[in-house]
Amino acid sequence: MSKKVNSSVGAALHKVIMVGSGGVGKSALTLQFMYDEFVEDYEPTKADSYRKKVVLDGEEVQIDILDTAGQEDYAAIRDNYFRSGEGFLCVFSITDDESFQATQEFREQILRVKNDENIPFLLVGNKCDLNDKRKVPLSECQLRAQQWGGVPYVETSAKTRENVDKVFFDLMREIRSRKTEDSSKSSSRTKDKSKRRKLKCTLL
Amino acid sequence: MEMDDSSSPDEKEFPGLYEKNSSKNKKGGGEENESNSSENLTLKKGSEKKDKKSKDKKDRQSYEALGGESEEDEPESRLFRSPSKSKKSKTFKFPSSKKEKREKSQEPSKDTADGTKDKKSKDDPKSEKKKLKKDKKSKSNVLPSGETVFELGDIQPIFGVSLGLAVERSRCHDNVKIPLVVRNCIDYLQEHGLQSEQIYKTEGIKTRLMHLRKCYNNRESQDEELDVPTACSLLKAYLQDLPEPILTTELITRFEEASSLPDVSKQAVELESLIEQLPKCNQILLAWLSRHFSCVIDHEKHNKLNAQSLAVLLSPVLQMSHRLMITILCHAETLFADVELHKYVPPITSTSPNLLETPEEISMELRKQESLLSQIHSEMNAGFVTKRREEELWETQRIITQLKRKLRTFEKRHDSMQKSMDTEAVEEAIDFTLQTTETVAPTETKIPQDIPETIPEQNSQPSNNETAVDINKVYVAENGFMTLHKDHPEYLNLIRLQLENQELMNWKQQLQARISVERAECVRLKRLINSEEPQNEVVTSVNVDDPEYGRLVEQYMKENSLLEQKRILLSKEIFDENISLIQLQVDLAMKQFIH
Numbered sequence: 001m002s003k004k005v006n007s008s009v010g011a012a013l014h015k016v017i018m019v020g021s022g023g024v025g026k027s028a029l030t031l032q033f034m035y036d037e038f039v040e041d042y043e044p045t046k047a048d049s050y051r052k053k054v055v056l057d058g059e060e061v062q063i064d065i066l067d068t069a070g071q072e073d074y075a076a077i078r079d080n081y082f083r084s085g086e087g088f089l090c091v092f093s094i095t096d097d098e099s100f101q102a103t104q105e106f107r108e109q110i111l112r113v114k115n116d117e118n119i120p121f122l123l124v125g126n127k128c129d130l131n132d133k134r135k136v137p138l139s140e141c142q143l144r145a146q147q148w149g150g151v152p153y154v155e156t157s158a159k160t161r162e163n164v165d166k167v168f169f170d171l172m173r174e175i176r177s178r179k180t181e182d183s184s185k186s187s188s189r190t191k192d193k194s195k196r197r198k199l200k201c202t203l204l
Numbered sequence: 205m206e207m208d209d210s211s212s213p214d215e216k217e218f219p220g221l222y223e224k225n226s227s228k229n230k231k232g233g234g235e236e237n238e239s240n241s242s243e244n245l246t247l248k249k250g251s252e253k254k255d256k257k258s259k260d261k262k263d264r265q266s267y268e269a270l271g272g273e274s275e276e277d278e279p280e281s282r283l284f285r286s287p288s289k290s291k292k293s294k295t296f297k298f299p300s301s302k303k304e305k306r307e308k309s310q311e312p313s314k315d316t317a318d319g320t321k322d323k324k325s326k327d328d329p330k331s332e333k334k335k336l337k338k339d340k341k342s343k344s345n346v347l348p349s350g351e352t353v354f355e356l357g358d359i360q361p362i363f364g365v366s367l368g369l370a371v372e373r374s375r376c377h378d379n380v381k382i383p384l385v386v387r388n389c390i391d392y393l394q395e396h397g398l399q400s401e402q403i404y405k406t407e408g409i410k411t412r413l414m415h416l417r418k419c420y421n422n423r424e425s426q427d428e429e430l431d432v433p434t435a436c437s438l439l440k441a442y443l444q445d446l447p448e449p450i451l452t453t454e455l456i457t458r459f460e461e462a463s464s465l466p467d468v469s470k471q472a473v474e475l476e477s478l479i480e481q482l483p484k485c486n487q488i489l490l491a492w493l494s495r496h497f498s499c500v501i502d503h504e505k506h507n508k509l510n511a512q513s514l515a516v517l518l519s520p521v522l523q524m525s526h527r528l529m530i531t532i533l534c535h536a537e538t539l540f541a542d543v544e545l546h547k548y549v550p551p552i553t554s555t556s557p558n559l560l561e562t563p564e565e566i567s568m569e570l571r572k573q574e575s576l577l578s579q580i581h582s583e584m585n586a587g588f589v590t591k592r593r594e595e596e597l598w599e600t601q602r603i604i605t606q607l608k609r610k611l612r613t614f615e616k617r618h619d620s621m622q623k624s625m626d627t628e629a630v631e632e633a634i635d636f637t638l639q640t641t642e643t644v645a646p647t648e649t650k651i652p653q654d655i656p657e658t659i660p661e662q663n664s665q666p667s668n669n670e671t672a673v674d675i676n677k678v679y680v681a682e683n684g685f686m687t688l689h690k691d692h693p694e695y696l697n698l699i700r701l702q703l704e705n706q707e708l709m710n711w712k713q714q715l716q717a718r719i720s721v722e723r724a725e726c727v728r729l730k731r732l733i734n735s736e737e738p739q740n741e742v743v744t745s746v747n748v749d750d751p752e753y754g755r756l757v758e759q760y761m762k763e764n765s766l767l768e769q770k771r772i773l774l775s776k777e778i779f780d781e782n783i784s785l786i787q788l789q790v791d792l793a794m795k796q797f798i799h
Contacts, residue, residue: 015598048599077581080585080597083589083594084594084597133784
């Protein structure tokens with residue numbers, strides 16, 4: 001683990017946070033993306049963090065993924081993570097309407113902590129391989145994404161790996177363009193922005 | 205653990221300041237604190253409740269002073285968290301205390317501290333104005349850019365607060381509940397100081413001490429090595445700054461009385477019961493100090509300190525009488541028999557070498573990391589959200605995730621090993637019956653003869669043997685050995701399969717044994733590498749300078765790749781040989797069944 005970190009000083013680091021109800025597949029998506037593995041057995045996450053070096057549009061970058069707990073029990077520590085996240089994958093299961101309804105609250109929480117309507121954000125409908133058990137109609141998902149100021153909506157399957165890379169890479173692109181945007185109109189912006197801009201110079 | 209009000213003055217200083225600064229950027233600014241602290245000093249001197257040590261630096265005093273009358277910490281911290289809003293702090297009180305409670309459930313030891321904080325935050329509105337005033341001043345005093353920074357150490361220091369708080373704030377993550385600074389000093393002195401004549405006699409350099417104190421207050425690691433006088437002085441400074449004697453104001457007189465008991469055995473009994481009544485962290489600190497002092501005295505030959513002289517030097521620092529200290533030293537061995545001094549190994553960082561190989565090491569490290577993580581969380585929940593701490597949070601989380609994954613693979617490996625061991629045991633049983641073939645088949649099972657594939661299942665349930673009777677069925681020998689009636693066409697086939705199975709199992713076992721030997725060797729070598737790193741570097745640097753170097757490297761690489769190919773061929777050969785060996789062995793064993 002040490003080598004990775006050392007060798008990549010200077011590479012851009014994008015911090016992604018997985019949010020969503022328990023059991024929707026946040027960890028499964030993360031592990032599929034990180035290690036190409038699909039874990040069948042469910043084990044609730046408290047918090048897990050991963051780092052991976054990836055090539056984003058020809059540029060070598062690092063992605064930090066923080067996989068959070070879906071359960072309310074860990075809400076206290078969740079805020080500390082939310083604050084330092086640069087982009088969010090808000091995950092629900094298309095086979096579970098409750099998890100879809102819960103995304104509303106996660107969205108609000110994130111906006112509250114980040115105080116930024118345009119924070120890089122993707123709505124992710126997971127378990128799309130179980131389309132026959134779908135409980136949340138596609139149109140409803142798309143509608144919600146639109147209501148949230150047009151955030152992208154993507155359906156994934158951690159099991160078949162469908163769109164797994166896509167959601168992470170799309171989010172990283174958003175984060176990246178957000179960072180360049182911020183640094184260009186830097187000084188005039190508020191403190192929130194200056195905070196984000198600073199994330200580029202990573203200390204290790 | 206006990207944290208009375210007086211214990212936590214420091215954490216509520218300068219909330220006003222804080223408030224404003226929170227919205228700004230924070231980065232190192234120790235100097236400014238000094239400046240505005242001196243100003244506070246003049247402002248608030250009267251209110252100062254517990255300035256004890258005159259030698260103490262101004263800043264500390266001023267913080268205490270402020271803490272005495274205006275105590276708020278929590279609301280401020282919340283502001284810190286959400287910099288966009290800086291209204292009345294009271295509005296934010298609610299969510300925070302909730303948060304605190306949640307946090308509490310994870311760390312029960314913390315609750316006293318939180319409780320007091322919450323209580324105190326009530327009088328914030330009063331103090332608000334003062335703070336704002338100060339805020340402005342300090343800003344003008346400080347950076348022209350208008351950026352003021354308050355470090356953790358200014359608001360939540362380690363020195364000068366109650367022991368319980370200090371332990372909470374500056375943990376040793378291996379679950380030894382004494383403040384890190386004390387642990388480090390004791391560790392250092394145990395390792396380097398016991399034979400030194402300077403120990404507890406020579407004072408360390410003032411500026412160094414101040415620097416170290418600041419580092420510890422800010423929870424920063426300090427890279428410079430300690431030295432004997434500095435370690436002694438730092439330890440003494442810490443003890444001296446405790447707001448309460450280590451034996452507590454409540455019990456100190458009873459301790460003194462106990463030490464003047466004429467009967468030595470009674471002394472011991474009384475001391476023991478009194479120590480029992482001390483808060484846990486006081487007990488542990490006392491134990492560690494006493495054990496350490498005993499070690500110092502044990503080395504009197506070198507350091508020229510005996511119990512008497514050590515007590516002369518240190519009893520004032522410990523705020524106890526000379527006699528009491530000697531009494532405690534006398535009984536240290538028995539009183540603290542269960543305490544053993546061991547050096548602190550801090551949690552690994554992503555840059556430290558990853559040498560954890562055994563599950564035990566990993567779980568121990570995991571506990572440390574969890575402790576570190578919860579400390580980071582509590583610091584952040586208290587409002588100290590800095591870039592560095594956020595990085596630390598993610599990194600620690602990452603290490604924990606990796607350790608957990610590693611541990612899980614160990615568990616899986618262990619499970620599969622366990623399983624294979626079980627099957628091997630069964631195979632051995634079969635082996636046993638094979639050699640005593642005459643005793644075959646006293647009992648039978650109902651397994652149909654035409655399904656040899658079911659053999660493994662049968663193996664695992666040899667208890668089935670007391671069933672049914674039919675010549676054409678599969679028999680299970682006493683020890684689980686499967687066989688058919690001798691006249692059955694599949695009779696030999698079944699035996700052959702089992703023999704093969706047994707041989708393959710043996711082979712597997714051998715290979716597994718070899719693997720574990722190699723693994724152990726890997727671990728050993730890794731350790732070696734780590735301990736001998738400097739030497740290695742020297743060697744390579746010499747080689748690189750050599751002009752022949754390139755040619756040499758090339759030659760070696762060629763040779764190595766040749767050897768590697770040979771190795772692959774050979775291992776394939778070994779593999780094939782082994783297979784034919786097994787066939788032959790099976791054939792041999794079959795002979796006794798044929799007639």
